């Protein structure tokens with residue numbers, strides 16, 4: 001199969017999945033094929049699509065396009081959960097070109113077509129609600145500085161901001177949000193949740209991970225505020241919990257998820273001692289009766305570029321499973337084999353796949369049947385058109401080629 005793929009010339013193998021050879025032709029993963037109740041939805045399997053920023057929305061209106069609907073429709077399965085890519089809840093929440101928003105009528109109309117394409121195949125689709133905070137650049141905001149909990153720039157070595165025209169630049173020192181503005185962020189998320197409901201989504205996921213605004217508030221190095229949103233763990237967690245409550249007010253708790261990356265290093269994040277902070281947050285979320293809690297494993301960071309080798313740091317699901325009684329989803333470097341084991345061993349209920357869902361539109365079926373996995377091409381992750389987006393074939397097309 002791999003020879004045919006290569007000689008067919010349809011793919012360039014810039015960046016093979018390191019664990020590709022773990023997939024044997026006859027391997028099946030029964031724990032991944034078990035149904036699961038998530039809020040009001042009965043999932044037919046445990047292979048979820050992770051939220052994946054692809055930067056292919058309309059460049060001016062930031063509305064999803066028919067191409068985006070085609071892409072999500074390709075990845076939908078009956079009773080399969082898709083978490084649609086992070087979508088800014090207002091324009092100051094932007095930090096990348098061509099990411100779809102959820103704050104205008106045109107964006108809601110564009111998302112409606114995406115949702116329809118997924119529903120046509122019996123799929124379930126949540127939208128991830130996003131504010132990038134300081135992971136941005138003034139070129140996105142008419143020259144105004146990006147906003148953050150405190151005026152502290154990202155200092156991580158070698159990290160650069162993306163500009164509105166897709167170039168790179170040093171990170172600027174962001175402007176600290178005023179107290180009333182923080183309350184405005186809560187309202188923006190609530191409005192975005194309302195917009196997602198109008199677009200026909202099945203639920204929303206709050207993006208509290210990967211170094212973006214809500215995580216900037218959670219973590220002590222980026223939040224040095226002295227009001228009720230800074231200082232103690234309770235205060236630093238306040239914004240995430242208020243935003244989550246706002247989404248619950250719109251959707252009901254059982255159609256709201258929250259994503260966290262407790263040991264992540266993406267976008268300059270990293271709490272010096274994550275356990276006290278995340279123990280508090282996970283317990284607080286547990287009491288809300290959410291659709292799910294979604295973790296990112298410490299071994300992978302952000303877009304998966306850095307494979308994080310934390311020493312003496314056990315996996316997020318192993319650490320937090322005992323603290324969370326609801327549905328626990330996790331992501332980060334899983335293969336069919338390791339995902340199946342995580343569920344069979346009771347560490348997680350649901351596994352979200354990112355990079356290999358990009359290159360395998362029929363991933364749930366490939367895992368169920370033990371078919372080979374097509375490697376992804378990192379060069380086409382962000383921006384562009386069909387190439388590396390809607391042109392990855394399903395397994396049947398490969399075998400009949």
Ligand SMILES: Cc1cc2nc3c(=O)[nH]c(=O)nc-3n(C[C@H](O)[C@H](O)[C@H](O)COP(=O)(O)O)c2cc1C
Nearest residue numbers: 050051052053086303304331332333353354355381
């Ligand atoms: C191209 C790309 C875009 C991503 N965009 C998002 C995003 O919008 N929101 C998010 O929470 N994580 C995002 N991630 C992280 C993934 O959801 C996932 O956690 C990560 O890729 C690890 O899973 P994997 O090893 O299965 O790829 C992105 C990752 C990639 C590769």
